[in-house]
Amino acid sequence: MNTKNIMDAKGIERALTRIAHEIIEKNKGAEGMVILGIPTRGAYIAKRLKDILKSIEGVDLPVGAVDATLYRDDIGMKQEQPILKETDIPVSIDNRKIIIVDDVLFTGRTIRAAMNVIMDFGRPSSIQLAVLIDRGHKELPIRPDYIGKNVPTSMQEEVRVHLQEIDGIDEVVVEAE
């Protein structure tokens, strides 16, 4: 297997810092926002974004997790049931600006499912999407508002984000067969 390192710890930190600034710029501040990460790694990135936003803007935003498993469009099509992860939406999301955070954007189907989960919890004023890596091959009309890095890939490649909190190291690698 061929492995290529495309981002190191410093690169991830810089990308997230830039995304945080872009979020503040686009929304003219961070008031009324709720950050929701998609487990597993999106939830850790969401916490990091929250911390960066706090250090820049001084606001302590609510952060949570939204697991899209139960809303997937391939339940019953795969041989095995996908493992459930945690959904934790700590505040009412009515009339709040939601930032969905994920590590890698691929087909967009997880994001579609996550938006349906969020809509069942309330009526946010808007939903925006931040991803660390956009690897292309979208199958739905979904486009991120904030991108750490665009990484054109082939279908045979896998993009893996490793985070200190769970993998013991911060890096992004592309694996090819």
Place this chain on the structure above:
Amino acid sequence: MRLKRKDILTIEDLAKDEIELILSTAQSFKEVSEREIKKVPTLRGRTIINLFYEASTRTRTSFEIAAKRMSADAINISASSSSVAKGETLKDTAKNLEAMNPDCIVLRHPSSGAPQVLAGFIKCSVINAGDGSHEHPSQALLDLLTVKEKLGRIDGLKIVIVGDISHSRVARSNIYGFTKLGAEVSVVAPPTMMPSGIASMGCNVKNRIEDAITDADVIMMLRIQLERHKVPLFPTVREYSRLFGLDRKKLGKAKKDIVILHPGPINRGVEIASDIADAPYSLILDQVKNGVAVRMALFYLLLGGSRE
């Protein structure tokens, strides 16, 4: 780890890691019942039939709510108001229901082994919701979840089960479940309600509740199943209650941080004193709450994979 089974028939069949998968999945499902919209679209288009040959409020409602919260269509059939009352056999009823293409049949039946028989001749999933005095796997799973949630672990705990052991499918499933996860189970009953050879299931057999509960972490009280007694098994309910019912005096022998379980329906003042059933250390209503989550997990794990 995935569950690769068509049916959930007994706890005896389940491996430790399968039980742990069901419990962790159920833990995740608890949150769904707290949402404002208590429903997820996961099992849209799936049909679940609750086929109940015995009276039930809790279990049947729990399975029905679980199915509906997963967006499956749930149909309830009770034997007293169906063609069973006209003399149809279990096999014929099941074959006819199968012709309507359900994805899962939840069966409660007075005969031990009925769900195994059913699973053998129909293609859809079968969940045992209690068969005779054999097993009641979803009850044991919700008991395990309740204890694990309150005490943080199962491994190394001491569990005491008191009551009509010989007629109790709850006791059997729980003995298997708790011992598989590393707990030590003791059973207490009058000799007439203690099945011979029960120790071969891996539990301790004790005669006096006062001796059994001194170092217990969990006490599980069982209902006296008078409807299953063909001959009287004790002189009077009052005497049973005095010797084997859980009251404040007996509970004084137990550890301070004891928790009490009861599968319901409870007979207040018979196997459990009223004030104990309502005390903060009684987890009876937590059990009911966890029952929905456990059954959602079972439906998800059985029906969430591919049909092939």
